[in-house]
Amino acid sequence: MKLAFILDPLASLKTYKDTSVAIMRAAARRGHALFVAEQGDLLLRGERAVLKAAPFSFDGTDNWYQAGDKIEFAPEQFDAVLMRKDPPFDTEYVYSTYLLELAEQQGARVLNRPRAIRDWNEKLSVARFPQFAPPFMVTRHGESIREFLAEHGDIVVKPLDGMGGSGVFRLHAADHNIGVILETITHYERRTVMAQRYLPEIKAGDKRILIIDGEPLPYVLARIPKAGETRGNLAAGGTGVSQPLSPRDREIATAVGVELKKEGLLLVGLDVIGDHLTEINVTSPTGMVEIAAQTDCDPAAVFMDALERICA
Numbered sequence: 001m002k003l004a005f006i007l008d009p010l011a012s013l014k015t016y017k018d019t020s021v022a023i024m025r026a027a028a029r030r031g032h033a034l035f036v037a038e039q040g041d042l043l044l045r046g047e048r049a050v051l052k053a054a055p056f057s058f059d060g061t062d063n064w065y066q067a068g069d070k071i072e073f074a075p076e077q078f079d080a081v082l083m084r085k086d087p088p089f090d091t092e093y094v095y096s097t098y099l100l101e102l103a104e105q106q107g108a109r110v111l112n113r114p115r116a117i118r119d120w121n122e123k124l125s126v127a128r129f130p131q132f133a134p135p136f137m138v139t140r141h142g143e144s145i146r147e148f149l150a151e152h153g154d155i156v157v158k159p160l161d162g163m164g165g166s167g168v169f170r171l172h173a174a175d176h177n178i179g180v181i182l183e184t185i186t187h188y189e190r191r192t193v194m195a196q197r198y199l200p201e202i203k204a205g206d207k208r209i210l211i212i213d214g215e216p217l218p219y220v221l222a223r224i225p226k227a228g229e230t231r232g233n234l235a236a237g238g239t240g241v242s243q244p245l246s247p248r249d250r251e252i253a254t255a256v257g258v259e260l261k262k263e264g265l266l267l268v269g270l271d272v273i274g275d276h277l278t279e280i281n282v283t284s285p286t287g288m289v290e291i292a293a294q295t296d297c298d299p300a301a302v303f304m305d306a307l308e309r310i311c312a
Contacts, residue, residue, distance in 0.1 A: 001079040001311055003027055004035045004053050006042070006096075008086055015064055019288040019300075020084040026300035028058055030308075035078070036067060039085050039092065042099045049103035051075045075100075076107035079311045083112060084284045087122075087163040093283075094118060109311065113264030117282050120265065123160045123194045125280040128259070132252050132277035136196040140189045142182040149173060154198040157185055163283075170198060201274030205241065208287040209253045209270040210299055213306040214261030216253035219295045220245055220272070221287040240287070242294035248275045256280065266310070267303060 007013065007020055015021050024034055035053035043050050055068040075081050083100060085093065100114035126133040137148050138160075149155050149171055158168040169181050185193050205222025223238040245253065249272055256277070260268050269285025271278045288299035 001032045003032055004078045004081045006037050006083050006085055017289045019286040022288045022300040026304045039096050049075055075103035081108055081110045086284045089161045111266045116263040116265050120282045122279050122281050126277050134197045134276040138194050140186050140192045145195050148195050152197045155195050156198055157193050157195045159193055199273040207272040211257045211268040212303050214257040219291050219297050221290050240290040242291050252277050
């Protein structure tokens with residue numbers, strides 16, 4: 001197959017743990033031709049979508065890869081275009097989904113599907129599955145969050161467009177910094193945020209469940225917060241420990257996976273704390289490398305099996 005990956009700049013990727021790199025390695029081992037592009041390499045010429053992509057290969061040097069000159073392609077010339085640009089999900093990201101959707105209408109296979117990426121906000125999408133979510137609210141008004149805090153006593157507040165635990169605050173009813181935290185996170189009530197009841201089960205790990213073509217992997221990656229930290233995200237210093245899916249994990253993942261597959265969301269990362277679904281990550285979910293290192297499961301190979309099946 002001929003595969004195009006839309007990524008962050010290659011020099012910025014942490015190759016020892018990056019899921020996109022793991023998928024690309026799995027594809028290369030199977031003999032597929034790889035091409036790489038960045039978000040800015042998407043464009044329109046008149047009504048036609050264009051992708052400027054460079055041929056890519058791995059090598060054994062310190063640079064770890066070789067990339068040729070960028071060539072203009074019609075996106076439908078690839079067997080699949082894989083959108084793996086990391087958040088933040090800003091206006092430029094939205095514009096990219098519009099361009100990719102046009103490419104899709106012109107015959108390209110884009111995964112995850114651009115409309116679904118745009119429609120499934122990674123925080124708000126838990127509202128599609130209220131039976132699994134903890135108590136939450138979405139607002140930009142500080143007074144409403146204060147009322148929610150008074151009801152639950154211990155909450156977290158987070159932006160709707162972040163990743164890696166960035167911008168997440170924990171608030172207690174007796175906190176002396178509530179006002180300044182709410183001013184900061186809502187930009188003085190100009191930015192909408194999510195508040196969720198704090199889940200003490202986070203101490204046992206914020207579980208990442210990878211869903212591939214609607215099916216969960218048999219292992220989760222429990223991201224355990226470091227001492228003195230509320231967030232379990234690996235980017236925030238958490239430690240990833242792989243463990244088998246619990247019955248509740250499987251219940252959540254199976255129910256959500258059915259809907260994800262319908263939407264054309266091939267690879268998704270669910271975040272589960274205790275028995276509650278807290279986020280649905282559709283942009284560039286991670287965790288494959290850590291699961292592969294600690295178990296007999298190779299998530300990148302499972303992903304490639306699914307991709308080859310879809311492209312066939």
